Amino acid sequence: MEPEDDRDPYPWIIWYIWKARNDKLFRGIDKDPLELVRYAESECQAWYNARETIPVPPQAHIAEETHALSLSNICMVNGSWTSTTKFSGLGWVWKDIMRKIQLMGTMNLRRRETALHSELEALQWTMESMIQHSPCQRFGTDCKDMIAMIEQP
Template sequence: MFRGINRDLLELVRYAESECQAWYNARDTEPVSPQVQTNEETQALSSGDICMVDGSWTSTAQFSGMGWVWKDTMGKIHLMGSRNLQRRETALHSELEALQWAMESMIQHSYCQRFGTDCKDLIAML
């Protein structure tokens, strides 16, 4: 039973990671000129490691889920975490707690200081 839950949670974290990366890329990309860019030029646009964060929440569930993924400039995953806790009051509470946990984890395990989230309320609050 736990193996299936862990697989589902990992799949959810990977989906959240891809959503967060898509949002981050859409927010930070500059208009590309019609000429073709090489890999070296594309890599120069990247500005370092990032820890992408997501929380999940529904009003009827008993638990809230959260996860984070630390990726380098090449997209290689170095570390990830996921867990569930008793359901938080709101989705924003869940997202904020996920960010706090990710920040604490990055202080312990890396030098990463960039964080991404798909929660526009959390972004506006920060």
């Protein structure tokens, strides 16, 4: 079981605010702020509950701790794009090995040609920011096309 400090809902809330911002900006969809916070908190709790229900064999504890630490020192990257707006959005967040947010950034710029272009620009900007400000050398994304492109150029 993880210490209560690790169940910090703020990264979840920030993430859902970012997504609501994108919905408002790119789709014209308004979300109720209180519902948004409640949903983010419930997703956070569901995540930790799901992790607690998976039994871990005793010999796997060392590997699990190493894996958890390595996943914590990662910078998560995202780009947003729609064909009907004038702007693309970029964002990233870096958590250190103690799972504490150390740096984050957001930026709007003129819409790029495709969603993949926005994602790649977000990754490039994030890497440039990390070179200047942190030792983070691992990056995560939810963009399947970018992952496929990097894995099999």
